[in-house]
Amino acid sequence: MAPFKIVQASDTAVPVKCWSCAVAQNESTLFCSTCSKVQPPLRMDYFQVFQLPRILRLDVDVLEKEFYRLSRKLHPDRYARATESEREWSLADTALVNDAYRTLQDPIRRTEYLLKLEGESIGEEHSGKVSNSRASRVPSDLLEEVFELNMQLDELREGDASLRSDVEAAGQKFEAMLDELDSKLEAEWARWDEGDATARSTAQKQMVALLDRRRYLDNLLRDVKKVLGA
Amino acid sequence: MSEGRVVGIDLGTTNSLVAYMQGDTPVVIPGVDGSNLVPSVVALDPVPADGSRPTVTVGNTARKSLIQHPERAIYSVKRLMGRGVSEVQAELKFFPFRLADDVDATNLNEVPRIQLGEMRFTPPEISAYILRQLKRNAERFFGAPVTQAVITVPAYFNDAQRQATKDAGRMAGLEVLRLVNEPTAAALAYGLDRKKEGVIAVYDLGGGTFDISILKLKDGIFEVLSTNGDTHLGGDDIDNLLVAIALDEIRTEHNVDLRSHADAVQALRKSAIDAKITLSSKDAASFDMELPNGERYQREIPRAVYEQLIAPVLERTAGPCKQAMADANLEPADISEVVLVGGSTRIPAVQRLVDQLFNLTARGKKPHTELNPDEVVALGAAVQADILAGSAKATEDLLLLDVTPLSLGIEALGGVVAKIIPRNSTIPASATEHFTTGVEGQTNVAIHVLQGEREMAKDCRSLARFDLKGIPPMSAGLPRIEVKFLIDADGILRVTAREQRSGQESQIEVKPTYGLTDEQVESMILDSFDHAEEDFAKRLLIEARLEAETILAAVEKAPKHPAWQLLTDDERLTIDALKSVVQILLAGEDVNALRAGTVSLDQATRRFAELMMEDAVSSAIRGKTMDAAGDELGKEINAPHPMAAAEFK
Numbered sequence: 001m002a003p004f005k006i007v008q009a010s011d012t013a014v015p016v017k018c019w020s021c022a023v024a025q026n027e028s029t030l031f032c033s034t035c036s037k038v039q040p041p042l043r044m045d046y047f048q049v050f051q052l053p054r055i056l057r058l059d060v061d062v063l064e065k066e067f068y069r070l071s072r073k074l075h076p077d078r079y080a081r082a083t084e085s086e087r088e089w090s091l092a093d094t095a096l097v098n099d100a101y102r103t104l105q106d107p108i109r110r111t112e113y114l115l116k117l118e119g120e121s122i123g124e125e126h127s128g129k130v131s132n133s134r135a136s137r138v139p140s141d142l143l144e145e146v147f148e149l150n151m152q153l154d155e156l157r158e159g160d161a162s163l164r165s166d167v168e169a170a171g172q173k174f175e176a177m178l179d180e181l182d183s184k185l186e187a188e189w190a191r192w193d194e195g196d197a198t199a200r201s202t203a204q205k206q207m208v209a210l211l212d213r214r215r216y217l218d219n220l221l222r223d224v225k226k227v228l229g230a
Numbered sequence: 231m232s233e234g235r236v237v238g239i240d241l242g243t244t245n246s247l248v249a250y251m252q253g254d255t256p257v258v259i260p261g262v263d264g265s266n267l268v269p270s271v272v273a274l275d276p277v278p279a280d281g282s283r284p285t286v287t288v289g290n291t292a293r294k295s296l297i298q299h300p301e302r303a304i305y306s307v308k309r310l311m312g313r314g315v316s317e318v319q320a321e322l323k324f325f326p327f328r329l330a331d332d333v334d335a336t337n338l339n340e341v342p343r344i345q346l347g348e349m350r351f352t353p354p355e356i357s358a359y360i361l362r363q364l365k366r367n368a369e370r371f372f373g374a375p376v377t378q379a380v381i382t383v384p385a386y387f388n389d390a391q392r393q394a395t396k397d398a399g400r401m402a403g404l405e406v407l408r409l410v411n412e413p414t415a416a417a418l419a420y421g422l423d424r425k426k427e428g429v430i431a432v433y434d435l436g437g438g439t440f441d442i443s444i445l446k447l448k449d450g451i452f453e454v455l456s457t458n459g460d461t462h463l464g465g466d467d468i469d470n471l472l473v474a475i476a477l478d479e480i481r482t483e484h485n486v487d488l489r490s491h492a493d494a495v496q497a498l499r500k501s502a503i504d505a506k507i508t509l510s511s512k513d514a515a516s517f518d519m520e521l522p523n524g525e526r527y528q529r530e531i532p533r534a535v536y537e538q539l540i541a542p543v544l545e546r547t548a549g550p551c552k553q554a555m556a557d558a559n560l561e562p563a564d565i566s567e568v569v570l571v572g573g574s575t576r577i578p579a580v581q582r583l584v585d586q587l588f589n590l591t592a593r594g595k596k597p598h599t600e601l602n603p604d605e606v607v608a609l610g611a612a613v614q615a616d617i618l619a620g621s622a623k624a625t626e627d628l629l630l631l632d633v634t635p636l637s638l639g640i641e642a643l644g645g646v647v648a649k650i651i652p653r654n655s656t657i658p659a660s661a662t663e664h665f666t667t668g669v670e671g672q673t674n675v676a677i678h679v680l681q682g683e684r685e686m687a688k689d690c691r692s693l694a695r696f697d698l699k700g701i702p703p704m705s706a707g708l709p710r711i712e713v714k715f716l717i718d719a720d721g722i723l724r725v726t727a728r729e730q731r732s733g734q735e736s737q738i739e740v741k742p743t744y745g746l747t748d749e750q751v752e753s754m755i756l757d758s759f760d761h762a763e764e765d766f767a768k769r770l771l772i773e774a775r776l777e778a779e780t781i782l783a784a785v786e787k788a789p790k791h792p793a794w795q796l797l798t799d800d801e802r803l804t805i806d807a808l809k810s811v812v813q814i815l816l817a818g819e820d821v822n823a824l825r826a827g828t829v830s831l832d833q834a835t836r837r838f839a840e841l842m843m844e845d846a847v848s849s850a851i852r853g854k855t856m857d858a859a860g861d862e863l864g865k866e867i868n869a870p871h872p873m874a875a876a877e878f879k
């Protein structure tokens with residue numbers, strides 16, 4: 001592990017001028033629009049990195065093109081022999097671009113991220129000595145089926161192969177639920193992207209609930225696959 | 231400084247190479263002996279009569295010591311890089327590594343030290359000797375100093391293994407501009423001359439490591455989609471298997487336990503490697519050697535038996551391939567090309583397995599093997615070096631986007647791992663986490679960082695422990711400490727932290743779980759006159775003269791050795807003629823001519839050196855001690871004959 005140091009990250013917004021060519025920058029960008037040089041990192045969210053509004057339906061091919069364009073400008077490989085500050089900025093800026101691309105490229109991660117930006121608490125939370133509170137509440141309408149599936153999974157783990165087809169059937173059923181849930185989620189994306197403030201607020205609450213349920217189903221299916229695969 | 235050349239180095243388990251871009255083509259730089267491969271073997275010569283520090287040799291010279299003085303030589307040190315004392319115990323069963331005996335029993339994560347003769351070296355130091363040999367080969371070749379390099383590492387190397395490799399570079403006097411993953415480097419070498427688009431898989435089975443990487447090529451961007459592998463799987467495992475079987479058979483059939491004869495085991499290992507190579511092209515290979523009790527161990531291994539034997543080893547590469555495809559969300563049908571890298575991919579059974587895993591024949595495809603599988607990684611490293619140097623036309627549109635092979639996590643309550651950067655994230659990658667206190671007035675928070683895919687911290691590899699200190703005393707849960715984890719372009723973690731509510735910076739104490747401290751690395755920088763760059767020309771001449779004198783001394787004694795008689799008249803005449811040329815050049819000042827003469831003389835005596843070696847090997851197998859063998863063969867056997875250039879003082 002590299003020796004590390006404490007940095008003073010700059011919270012202050014928008015630099016006015018390029019550090020290198022001193023041309024004024026009209027927008028907060030990662031590199032200078034005039035001389036192309038990498039600029040010190042800024043606090044910007046992932047949508048801002050790609051100069052996008054906070055929308056949920058994105059064209060991933062366009063996103064990829066933009067990701068490649070930014071990478072060509074900012075990647076540490078382009079600054080291997082530059083000054084130390086340029087190398088540090090290139091590293092920080094590229095990490096931001098990569099994190100943003102990784103998150104926005106995947107529709108579920110994208111939705112979770114947007115909801116967090118909007119102030120929702122989603123998924124894992126750290127508190128105290130880092131606790132990992134996975135959403136483990138069983139959705140009330142699934143209580144009975146989940147209880148039965150877990151019993152079958154236990155018995156299957158202990159070697160009772162006769163239950164295999166039951167578990168497979170349950171797996172397929174939950175898979176179908178997941179598909180249904182995903183189409184509901186897509187409808188909410190559209191509502192968010194196109195609706196007014198009221199519609200957005202409703203969509204936001206809906207998506208939080210859908211993602212909670214989705215995370216639960218996902219974990220359940222992972223267990224099923226693990227047991228069936230073994 | 232920034233004007234100098236950047237070279238690409240493949241620091242391999244079995245062989246190492248250095249390459250550079252000649253115009254728009256990557257080429258391997260040969261050593262003074264004309265060979266492209268420098269065996270990754272390091273040996274310590276016997277202590278000189280005056281009691282001064284013994285010489286460390288690298289490459290072919292050291293490989294001779296491996297059989298003559300196995301306790302003074304080491305190979306496959308890459309297996310030990312970045313690992314703790316407790317982790318290397320398993321290796322000791324198969325490799326003749328001897329750990330220093332003063333291990334601190336309270337710290338089993340300590341960096342192991344290898345005993346070579348009367349001295350001790352850490353794995354990065356041993357790698358540094360190999361790197362310095364490559365650096366010198368490049369400097370001889372260019373006639374100018376080389377101080378910057380790109381070094382390749384297995385894609386599946388973890389943080390500690392990467393850091394250890396970087397440390398080795400620093401010890402060798404090289405600024406490591408980038409660590410590049412081996413399969414990615416291979417893809418660069420293949421993708422350079424033809425502007426390909428599509429998805430390719432690189433299957434890299436080397437001496438000691440296995441990697442699979444899946445890349446998307448588009449507009450000159452090489453984007454790694456996923457990678458997987460095993461840092462302890464390779465050709466070595468096949469050798470060990472063959473040796474183990476031979477040792478067992480020799481014990482049961484001939485009642486001889488060779489295990490206690492390190493030199494005989496090494497000779498057996500050499501036969502096993504030969505058999506393995508033979509079996510890649512022939513239907514059978516045979517062992518035939520004389521045992522210490524005078525009996526012969528004779529054994530024929532038909533290809534079918536061999537393939538059955540190694541099937542479990544090869545099968546271990548299938549899981550990572552399937553996982554890499556699943557992680558990239560791809561089916562075999564989506565992979566447009568497969569590239570084979572690493573010497574072990576010459577094995578026909580490996581090629582069949584790859585064919586089957588990626589469904590190649592059925593799709594009318596063949597894996598790519600056009601570039602020499604031993605050299606392709608070094609060639610790719612040279613391409614990446616050119617990209618980093620940033621001045622060349624050939625590579626200006628190329629960009630490599632690599633990924634981290636292992637998930638990064640922190641230990642949460644109950645010993646569970648909370649993943650913060652998933653595997654296969656494009657690097658550099660970062661994650662920001664917020665921590666707080668659980669108890670009133672708490673001023674410290676401990677964080678345990680891990681690498682790996684398992685759910686429990688105890689099953690992942692510990693990377694480091696941090697202590698956030700000096701948190702202002704507040705009510706529980708009130709402090710808000712922001713910790714930023716950043717994996718840089720080399721795949722190495724950096725951490726920064728600050729307390730947000732009080733505006734105070736928190737202090738962090740980092741204890742990397744494995745590895746050397748900065749001070750330790752500093753103290754291990756190889757003594758070198760490399761720094762005196764102004765004296766470079768002078769140094770080159772001195773070195774060239776030393777090389778010439780060494781080889782002349784050896785050639786002078788050659789006629790006394792029985793192997794001399796085995797040469798043809800022509801061979802003897804050529805050697806004599808070249809000898810006179812080198813003697814004349816030695817009196818002059820022309821470094822390049824002198825070096826060229828020395829290389830020619832060395833090449834002319836290559837067969838003689840081999841004949842001498844064979845003699846030494848067969849003596850070792852007969853169970854004679856090396857000293858006795860040396861007496862019998864005359865002193866020449868210990869003379870640092872042709873590859874004397876590969877020496878350090």
Ligand SMILES: [Zn+2]
Pocket residue numbers: 018019020021022023032033034035036037
């Ligand atoms: Zn500018």
